[in-house]
Amino acid sequence: MKKLWLVLFFTLLISSLHAQPKDGTDDGRSVAITVYNNDLGVVRDMRRFNIKDGTSEVRMVDVPSKIDPTTVKITDLEHPNDLGVLEQNYEYDLVSQDKLLQKYIDKSITLVSTSGKRIVGTVLANDAGKLMLMTDSGIISISGLGGYTLSMSSITNELYTKPTLIWQLKSTKALTNEPLEVLYQTSGMKWHAEYIAALSDDEKSLDLSGWVSIENNSGASFPDAKLKLVAGALHRAAPAQQPMYDNMNGGLSMRAKPQFEEHGMFEYHVYDLGRQTTINNNEVKQISLLTANGVGSEKHYTYEGGKDVAVTISFQNSETNHLGIPLPMGVIRVMKRDNDGTLEFIGEDRIEHTPRDEKLTLHVGNAFDLVGDRQVTSSRTLGERESEETVEITLKNHKDEDVTIDAVENLGTDWEIIEHSMDYEKQNANSIVFHVPVKARGEQKVTYTVQHRW
Numbered sequence: 001m002k003k004l005w006l007v008l009f010f011t012l013l014i015s016s017l018h019a020q021p022k023d024g025t026d027d028g029r030s031v032a033i034t035v036y037n038n039d040l041g042v043v044r045d046m047r048r049f050n051i052k053d054g055t056s057e058v059r060m061v062d063v064p065s066k067i068d069p070t071t072v073k074i075t076d077l078e079h080p081n082d083l084g085v086l087e088q089n090y091e092y093d094l095v096s097q098d099k100l101l102q103k104y105i106d107k108s109i110t111l112v113s114t115s116g117k118r119i120v121g122t123v124l125a126n127d128a129g130k131l132m133l134m135t136d137s138g139i140i141s142i143s144g145l146g147g148y149t150l151s152m153s154s155i156t157n158e159l160y161t162k163p164t165l166i167w168q169l170k171s172t173k174a175l176t177n178e179p180l181e182v183l184y185q186t187s188g189m190k191w192h193a194e195y196i197a198a199l200s201d202d203e204k205s206l207d208l209s210g211w212v213s214i215e216n217n218s219g220a221s222f223p224d225a226k227l228k229l230v231a232g233a234l235h236r237a238a239p240a241q242q243p244m245y246d247n248m249n250g251g252l253s254m255r256a257k258p259q260f261e262e263h264g265m266f267e268y269h270v271y272d273l274g275r276q277t278t279i280n281n282n283e284v285k286q287i288s289l290l291t292a293n294g295v296g297s298e299k300h301y302t303y304e305g306g307k308d309v310a311v312t313i314s315f316q317n318s319e320t321n322h323l324g325i326p327l328p329m330g331v332i333r334v335m336k337r338d339n340d341g342t343l344e345f346i347g348e349d350r351i352e353h354t355p356r357d358e359k360l361t362l363h364v365g366n367a368f369d370l371v372g373d374r375q376v377t378s379s380r381t382l383g384e385r386e387s388e389e390t391v392e393i394t395l396k397n398h399k400d401e402d403v404t405i406d407a408v409e410n411l412g413t414d415w416e417i418i419e420h421s422m423d424y425e426k427q428n429a430n431s432i433v434f435h436v437p438v439k440a441r442g443e444q445k446v447t448y449t450v451q452h453r454w
Contacts, residue, residue: 049180
């Protein structure tokens with residue numbers, strides 16, 4: 001019974017020692033992260049430290065291995081005039097077997113094989129997996145230590161198991177449980193948006209759901225973090241040569257209430273998650289962004305030479321069309337229900353950052369039953385800097401329904417249509433479009449003659 005009480009006493013004693021914050025170490029944490037599209041995260045990490053009067057050393061562990069230490073900014077939230085930072089070191093050379101052996105150059109170690117054989121010697125070199133030892137019987141070389149247990153005495157040089165920021169601070173007084181906000185940038189973090197658009201049976205509207213995916217490969221986890229996402233073309237200075245500090249699922253279709261609040265900031269848009277979330281290292285986290293039902297849409301067929309006729313779905317990003325929020329860049333996957341009621345994938349397209357009230361056009365594929373053909377039926381030179389050609393476009397419809405196909409012609413910079421078999425629309429200075437009606441199981445030809453100058 002006396003031995004049992006002794007065990008319990010020492011267990012409680014050790015637990016209480018671990019629970020107490022030590023001088024110069026962090027205790028307590030609050031994290032806020034802003035993630036950008038272009039491999040950048042800005043972290044505001046508030047931790048509490050016990051700081052001695054005068055000059056002392058403070059350590060912050062569990063920082064990203066991809067942190068940019070030149071961006072670290074420390075703010076004392078309660079006593080900004082009493083504390084100054086004299087020096088900062090970033091320790092990223094983490095402990096490993098090779099690191100240990102390098103620190104044991106010219107020191108004695110013991111190897112014990114699986115059969116029990118002991119080898120005692122002084123480390124001469126450890127390179128490319130080969131260990132060289134000076135033993136009593138001479139120099140030996142060992143390739144790989146998988147079959148050995150390594151034994152060595154403690155060393156005076158400190159070993160780091162996690163990336164660590166070490167600061168030399170100067171304080172005018174002792175500070176207990178002092179909150180320090182540490183601001184820094186890290187690579188290895190990015191986010192992107194994915195959308196699912198479910199097209200209605202009559203193909204005149206769609207239901208749109210959006211998700212954001214946050215990828216964290218920074219080398220650190222961030223528990224219970226306040227999260228913001230920034231969308232926009234952020235300019236960054238080209239980096240100089242720097243040392244290295246390194247040691248999806250797109251099929252979501254459930255609907256959820258939007259959790260992000262969007263607002264403008266400078267020339268960008270910020271999506272602020274209204275709750276805290278944990279972002280673990282080497283993780284992709286997906287969070288619902290938006291849900292919009294009954295978004296009016298149109299299907300178009302477009303022909304621009306060759307054989308294929310492209311199929312596009314377009315819709316207006318406006319409040320009157322049940323949307324009207326800035327849409328971050330991402331992939332929109334379009335689905336439609338088959339005769340048995342199951343949603344089937346019918347194509348996808350990538351969108352850029354799209355402001356409200358802009359029109360989106362998605363190229364989802366090519367029409368199976370529509371075929372085009374374009375032929376230059378005649379061509380001649382009219383002068384030194386002028387030519388003329390006649391073009392015939394044939395559009396075939398193998399469907400059981402009438403369709404309209406937009407035949408787009410790119411004509412260059414200086415042109416004039418002198419003959420045409422049907423009216424056309426001028427899209428811009430370089431192109432025109434014929435809106436060609438084609439009967440079911442029929443075909444329609446369009447001809448025009450154009451003069452080019454250069």
